[in-house]
Amino acid sequence: MASVAKGNETVEWACTLPSVAQGKIMQVSRGVACQDTLDPVGVVGCIVPFNFPIMVPMWTTPIALTMGNCVILKPSEKVPLTMTRVAALMKQAGVPDGVFQIVHGAVDVVNGMCDHPDIAALSFVGSSKVAEIVYQRCHKINKKCLALGGAKNHLIALEDCDINMTAQDITGSFAGCAGQRCMAASVLLTVGNQRQLIDAVVAKSKALQPGQANGQVGPVIDLISRDRILKYINQAEAGGAEILLDGRSWSGREGSWVGPTIILHTNRADPALHEEIFGPVISILQVSTREEAIEIENANPYGNAACIYTSSGGASEWFTSRFRAGMIGVNIGIPVPREPFSFGGMYGTLSKFGEHDITGEGAMNFFTTRRKITSKWTQFESGKKEDISQFK
Numbered sequence: 001m002a003s004v005a006k007g008n009e010t011v012e013w014a015c016t017l018p019s020v021a022q023g024k025i026m027q028v029s030r031g032v033a034c035q036d037t038l039d040p041v042g043v044v045g046c047i048v049p050f051n052f053p054i055m056v057p058m059w060t061t062p063i064a065l066t067m068g069n070c071v072i073l074k075p076s077e078k079v080p081l082t083m084t085r086v087a088a089l090m091k092q093a094g095v096p097d098g099v100f101q102i103v104h105g106a107v108d109v110v111n112g113m114c115d116h117p118d119i120a121a122l123s124f125v126g127s128s129k130v131a132e133i134v135y136q137r138c139h140k141i142n143k144k145c146l147a148l149g150g151a152k153n154h155l156i157a158l159e160d161c162d163i164n165m166t167a168q169d170i171t172g173s174f175a176g177c178a179g180q181r182c183m184a185a186s187v188l189l190t191v192g193n194q195r196q197l198i199d200a201v202v203a204k205s206k207a208l209q210p211g212q213a214n215g216q217v218g219p220v221i222d223l224i225s226r227d228r229i230l231k232y233i234n235q236a237e238a239g240g241a242e243i244l245l246d247g248r249s250w251s252g253r254e255g256s257w258v259g260p261t262i263i264l265h266t267n268r269a270d271p272a273l274h275e276e277i278f279g280p281v282i283s284i285l286q287v288s289t290r291e292e293a294i295e296i297e298n299a300n301p302y303g304n305a306a307c308i309y310t311s312s313g314g315a316s317e318w319f320t321s322r323f324r325a326g327m328i329g330v331n332i333g334i335p336v337p338r339e340p341f342s343f344g345g346m347y348g349t350l351s352k353f354g355e356h357d358i359t360g361e362g363a364m365n366f367f368t369t370r371r372k373i374t375s376k377w378t379q380f381e382s383g384k385k386e387d388i389s390q391f392k
Contacts (some may be wrong), residue, residue, distance in 0.1 A: 007058030014062035040068030151304035167200035173333030303349030
């Protein structure tokens with residue numbers, strides 16, 4: 001299972017931290033040394049979403065624990081069992097009682113974790129609306145908090161892109177995991193007329209079948225999510241957008257199904273181009289210039305991910321230096337970094353509230369307190385006998 005493997009990447013890196021996080025010491029002047037240490041903050045809380053019930057907890061928990069903290073984890077009430085099983089395995093592996101605990105619940109539990117004076121730091125991954133509430137609630141009582149929210153990730157395709165590779169990557173980015181991931185493609189901006197690329201994306205997406213294995217597209221989490229996704233598709237069609245691939249045909253199946261959906265827009269004001277849908281839906285908009293493309297991407301209030309598809313290194317550098325996103329891809333539509341490169345959107349957007357990142361060195365710093373020690377000792381004089389009687 002890919003999410004387990006991805007979670008284990010963080011576990012493996014976290015296990016190196018006792019040697020990596022030793023701090024540094026430097027003689028800055030004659031007889032004067034500066035040193036810093038990373039100390040655990042104490043008890044930390046981690047609130048995680050439904051879409052990756054093992055991977056996201058494995059981003060924060062291993063790093064928090066190996067940095068010397070105790071962890072209280074709240075899984076999503078929609079998927080409560082996965083981390084309960086992990087907790088049993090951790091106890092079996094010898095993790096002492098009380099070092100890792102799980103609490104279940106919804107709003108009241110989240111509020112309690114925000115307000116509890118003995119929880120020194122809190123991480124959150126979920127919707128932007130709740131992320132901001134959690135961050136502000138913690139900020140009011142001066143509690144360390146990192147809250148990751150949603151996304152509206154933009155992909156930009158230039159006319160020199162590799163059509164087959166780009167189409168395959170775009171399809172996997174927007175339809176994989178039924179679009180229920182904060183790194184999923186949401187908007188494709190084609191610079192110039194790229195009908196051949198669009199047709200290739202439609203063909204590859206149309207070949208996907210309903211299922212939960214072998215690269216197929218599974219259901220969304222529940223009927224509420226399904227109906228919300230369908231609302232955006234209906235709204236776009238009513239506003240004059242063309243539905244190139246209609247996933248609404250899957251909604252008649254038993255369960256919460258929405259098929260891959262591709263919408264070609266002509267109106268830049270369409271809500272589907274701006275609001276997080278969190279489903280297997282991608283909006284396509286043709287633009288005339290790279291400047292127009294970057295203006296649209298920069299106007300996006302989110303700041304999680306962005307990608308450029310091109311065969312030109314110069315064009316790649318032009319876009320990567322101008323994207324307003326924390327994680328950037330070049331010919332990669334899901335630019336999730338691997339440790340020690342940390343995961344996190346751009347601060348100051350709806351994708352991230354608070355400083356640091358949720359994995360890698362960013363998380364190592366978030367789950368610790370850095371102490372700086374400056375010391376000075378009397379210089380040893382040659383021929384002078386030191387009095388050590390006080391130490392006997």
